[in-house]
Amino acid sequence: MLEVRDLETAYGRSQVLFGVSFTVEAGTVVTLLGRNGMGKTTTVRSVMGMMRPRSGQVLFEGKPLTGLPSYRVAQAGLGLVPEGRQVFPNLTVVENLIATAATRRQQSKQWTLQRVFQFFPNLAERRGNYGNQLSGGEQQMLAIARALMTNPRLLILDEATEGLAPLIRHDIFRSIEQLKAEGLSILVIDKDLRALTRVAHRHFVLEKGRVVWSGTSVELEANADIQHRYLGV
Amino acid sequence: MRGHRGLVVVLAGLALLALVPPVAGMLNQPFYIDLLRRVMILAIAAVSLDLILGYGGMVSFGHAAYLGIGSYSVAVMAFYGIHSGPLQWLVAIGASALVALAIGSVSIRTSGIYFIMITLAFTQMLYFLGISVDEYGGDDGMGLKRLSQFGNLIDLGDPVAFYYLVLAILVLTLVIVHRLVHSRFGMVIRAAKSNEARTRAIGFSPYAYRLVAFVIAGAICGLAGALYVNHTKYLSPHIMHWTISGDIMFMVILGGMGSTAGPVAGALVLLVLENLLSGWTEHWQIIFGPFLVLVVLFAKRGLAGWLAGGRHG
Numbered sequence: 001m002l003e004v005r006d007l008e009t010a011y012g013r014s015q016v017l018f019g020v021s022f023t024v025e026a027g028t029v030v031t032l033l034g035r036n037g038m039g040k041t042t043t044v045r046s047v048m049g050m051m052r053p054r055s056g057q058v059l060f061e062g063k064p065l066t067g068l069p070s071y072r073v074a075q076a077g078l079g080l081v082p083e084g085r086q087v088f089p090n091l092t093v094v095e096n097l098i099a100t101a102a103t104r105r106q107q108s109k110q111w112t113l114q115r116v117f118q119f120f121p122n123l124a125e126r127r128g129n130y131g132n133q134l135s136g137g138e139q140q141m142l143a144i145a146r147a148l149m150t151n152p153r154l155l156i157l158d159e160a161t162e163g164l165a166p167l168i169r170h171d172i173f174r175s176i177e178q179l180k181a182e183g184l185s186i187l188v189i190d191k192d193l194r195a196l197t198r199v200a201h202r203h204f205v206l207e208k209g210r211v212v213w214s215g216t217s218v219e220l221e222a223n224a225d226i227q228h229r230y231l232g233v
Numbered sequence: 234m235r236g237h238r239g240l241v242v243v244l245a246g247l248a249l250l251a252l253v254p255p256v257a258g259m260l261n262q263p264f265y266i267d268l269l270r271r272v273m274i275l276a277i278a279a280v281s282l283d284l285i286l287g288y289g290g291m292v293s294f295g296h297a298a299y300l301g302i303g304s305y306s307v308a309v310m311a312f313y314g315i316h317s318g319p320l321q322w323l324v325a326i327g328a329s330a331l332v333a334l335a336i337g338s339v340s341i342r343t344s345g346i347y348f349i350m351i352t353l354a355f356t357q358m359l360y361f362l363g364i365s366v367d368e369y370g371g372d373d374g375m376g377l378k379r380l381s382q383f384g385n386l387i388d389l390g391d392p393v394a395f396y397y398l399v400l401a402i403l404v405l406t407l408v409i410v411h412r413l414v415h416s417r418f419g420m421v422i423r424a425a426k427s428n429e430a431r432t433r434a435i436g437f438s439p440y441a442y443r444l445v446a447f448v449i450a451g452a453i454c455g456l457a458g459a460l461y462v463n464h465t466k467y468l469s470p471h472i473m474h475w476t477i478s479g480d481i482m483f484m485v486i487l488g489g490m491g492s493t494a495g496p497v498a499g500a501l502v503l504l505v506l507e508n509l510l511s512g513w514t515e516h517w518q519i520i521f522g523p524f525l526v527l528v529v530l531f532a533k534r535g536l537a538g539w540l541a542g543g544r545h546g
Binding site: 048050069070071073074075079080082086088089090091095096098099100102146147150 | 417420421423424426427428430431432433434435436437438491
């Protein structure tokens with residue numbers, strides 16, 4: 001579904017990605033792992049067209065996305081839940097959801113306001129509140145819900161549980177599991193290794209802008225060396 | 234104007250405006266009809282600016298251009314003997330929309346200080362164009378010999394009838410802007426104001442949305458221009474001077490950016506204060522300037538935030 005080949009990206013003269021390659025198969029949950037500064041967010045930004053890679057290719061369902069502006073990438077069916085949430089503070093919960101909603105493809109189960117509120121009942125209670133009047137956890141749910149309302153084929157979660165209380169992190173991971181059960185393809189970036197090995201099918205470990213290891217959750221759990229060397233567990 | 238308190242304040246304000254002509258008639262002070270008609274006409278301009286400034290984050294420092302285009306449309310057509318009101322006002326709206334389309338398509342590609350400067354530059358160009366066209370009075374302007382004619386429907390020569398027409402157009406403008414802002418179109422505009430990159434990353438390019446909002450604001454302001462030239466019965470290029478753009482912007486900031494009816498209160502306070510203070514001293518701006526500074530420092534959401542409470546964004 002998503003295929004990233006030899007992505008090289010730089011901020012000005014300092015190169016961050018040195019040939020990142022990975023794939024996300026349809027209906028699977030895939031993670032990007034690695035310590036801070038290893039290029040996870042830069043990879044996401046390059047995929048989403050928010051940064052222009054120096055070289056390499058991004059293919060989504062066989063079609064090249066490389067070099068497209070980010071709104072075209074999003075229209076192709078990639079829904080990003082960005083790091084830091086970034087809900088619109090001057091829009092209400094409902095407005096945040098409707099403003100950018102889209103049904104660009106025929107899908108068996110479209111995301112609607114009603115379905116999103118069933119999925120996140122907390123948001124339904126706060127539907128009239130402005131984005132900046134929500135707690136961190138509620139903002140995170142809103143950011144996920146907003147991405148779902150674009151009816152994406154692939155959902156990308158960048159540090160979706162960062163800075164949240166354990167109980168709320170648990171809620172968010174449970175939502176991710178539900179989405180997985182519905183067959184949505186998901187790319188997750190997170191630091192909660194325990195939760196990730198439970199949810200994800202496949203992991204890619206980044207180290208200094210390269211993929212240095214990839215494997216299944218079972219393989220990752222069995223490999224204490226990788227966990228220690230690249231993830232600091 | 235979310236919430237009941239905001240709506241109550243707006244309705245009360247409009248009711249008070251509707252009471253002005255009979256009260257002024259009773260007190261035998263027709264001057265107040267004139268003053269408040271001017272307030273309402275410039276309030277229409279300010280409400281239209283708020284659509285792009287308060288909700289869209291586009292700091293247009295050239296909104297007086299459309300007052301000018303609207304005024305010139307009416308006066309120039311009258312100059313050539315076309316006095317039909319509907320025709321004049323349609324041309325005023327259409328011409329303003331076209332000019333806004335031209336200015337907007339260039340300026341919306343920029344943002345921040347560049348956007349301010351480009352909108353200012355375009356308006357200055359129009360201002361100097363107005364000054365240099367001698368046929369229409371050049372710098373001195375020219376009188377409007379006949380007001381816009383609406384047959385038996387309404388006579389703008391009747392100050393009270395004209396007053397209520399302006400009030401009706403103001404209400405209509407408020408309704409249109411309110412509905413626009415709370416439509417999905419308006420949500421995208423507001424989303425792009427708070428976080429443009431995010432709006433793009435979720436699948437929207439804000440350019441087209443902003444341009445449409447810019448054109449609508451220009452068209453509404455053009456109608457205000459058509460009203461203004463009928464109000465003053467005089468066409469002057471000074472209506473396009475950058476200080477007028479500044480006045481309209483002050484009305485929006487004073488009234489409260491991003492509140493539909495706030496700019497009306499802003500226009501009222503600005504023009505009434507100007508009127509009172511200038512009656513008292515010639516150097517009224519010495520008092521008025523610090524007042525504006527205090528408002529900006531201590532009442533960031535303007536009069537609307539102070540009157541209506543809850544609203545923000």
